[in-house]
Amino acid sequence: VCAQHILQGASADCCGLRVGRGLPQEGPTSASSAKEIVLKPDAKALDAMPHHWIRGNVPLCSCCVVCTQQCGSQPKLCDYRCIWCQKTVHDECMRSSLKNETCDFGEFRNLIIPPSYLTSINQMRKDKKTDYAMLASKLGKQWTPLIILANSRSGTNMGDGLLGEFRILLNPVQVFDVTKTPPIKALQLCTLLPYHSARVLVCGGDGTVGWVLDAIDEMKIKGQEKYIPQVAVLPLGTGNDLSNTLGWGTSYTGEIPVAQVLRNVMEADGIKLDRWKVQVTNKGYYNLRKPKEFTMNNYFSVGPDALMALNFHAHREKAPSLFSSRILNKAVYLFYGTKDCLVQECKDLNKKVELELDGERVELPNLEGIIVLNIGYWGGGCRLWEGMGDETYPLARHDDGLLEVVGVYGSFHCAQIQVKLANPFRIGQAHTVRLILKCSMMPMQVDGEPWAQGPCTVTITHKTHALMLYFSGEQTDDDVSSNSDQEDIKDTE
Secondary structure (H helix, E strand, O other): OOOEOOOOEEEOOOOOOEEEOOOOOOOOOHHHHOOOOOOOOOOOOOOOOEOOEEEOOOOOOOEEOOOOOEOOOOOEOOOEEEOOOOOEEOHHHHHHHHOOOEOOOHHHOOOOOOHHHHHHHHHHHHOOOOOOHHHHHOOOOOOOOEEEEEOOOHHHHHHHHHHHHHHHHOOHHHEEEOOOOOHHHHHHHHHHOOOOOOEEEEEEOHHHHHHHHHHHHHHHHOOOHHHOOEEEEEEOOOOOHHHHHOOOOOOOOOOOOHHHHHHHHHHOEEEEEEEEEEEEEEOOHHHOOOOEEEEEOOEEEEOHHHHHHHHHHHHHHHOHHHHOOHHHHHHHHHHHHHHHHHHOOOOOHHHHEEEEEOOEEEOOOOOOEEEEEOOOOEOOOEOOOOOOOOOOOOOOOOOOOOEEEEEEOOHHHHHHHHOOOOOOEEEEEEOOEEEEEOOOOEEEEEOOEEEEEOOEEEEEEEEEEEEEEEOOOOOOOOHHHHHHHHHHHHHHO
16 A cells, blocks of 8 residues: 555455555555456456566565566565466566566466366356366366365464465465365365366365365265365374375474475375275164264274373363363373373273174284274374384285274383384284174274264274375375385375
């Protein structure tokens, strides 16, 4: 508004325009600087879109595309930035060279849905045409539009800030807050894109990823298989073993810029992930009560790790404001783990349960816990199936239709495994796992969601495959021991 340097103010969510504190936030140039997600039908830019320049607010260390000298070096509103391709140019260079140049959408052109594409789609729908591939051919074979599904409440509300950053770099129509627009609604944007072209970046924890994968399963039920996207993950919060298995790390805290996140998505490779149905049938009730059903992506467990999760969740529900710190959360987990080492609430599990792998009953030693794994990581970064890595064991993959089943002798044994001082008791691999809880209440969990369970039968069977994106550039917690597994996964594609 006043074109002077500001210390405090407001920032536009889509174009990055800023105004100083106390000044009218609509500004005199708001109409010309607004980021249009769809062009008007009579626009002349359907085939060749011009740059959309806004004055000032250029990023630090940005260079002019004409003279290659630094832009925005003065402490006031100066120079220009295109809100689509992010190119910057000096005032003088703009007047001499770039006034009428067309925009190519810059580095992320293969991820952006151009406004002209949406305008053409609207016109085709009015004419009752659905051959969207013809429109996409103009954008090239490398065009893989990206849809952002961010949980604004994840990672101590870090997802909220990410929404604005993605809207600046992409078309705002591609960016959704899943707390306001459920994934099943947001994913309908895929049906306006060419077959098998869309990618989705989920910004949130493993729970948010599971929510999105459930919505994709609903698309399959509706007969929309051709529009199913591949899913990448930007992990927020703690734990996040699924994202770690897929090479995206355990937690994003802003250590790399959002632009680099988009580059990583473009470089990622497509793989498959097994998804499993967990059916819990309570004992008795003459089969009148409907079994509970869960979908498992990571792991199922009964025993001390489920007990720690159950105690943690119970106290967090009573006082959620006290559990906003990652360090405090880990301290609470440590407290309950230490307590269980002394009390041993889950002892003699082998006397309380029967375990069947592919229909064959397994004799169990004196265990306190049983864990059924689908992915390589467990417990916030531990490669449980591998243990210390000093023993031979069958290869584990997350796309082979097999589950890995291990036993633990208690909370102290779990802690030893996590720091590579002990191996788990490897029970075996199976396509179907059946666990019968004969008596008493026991803690159980599926993908970190715990509950107390009475006598029942738990049956785990294969449900479907999910199309995921694996990023090989991220160094996971135990990359050396997992390299052979991941190379084998790629060879199968």
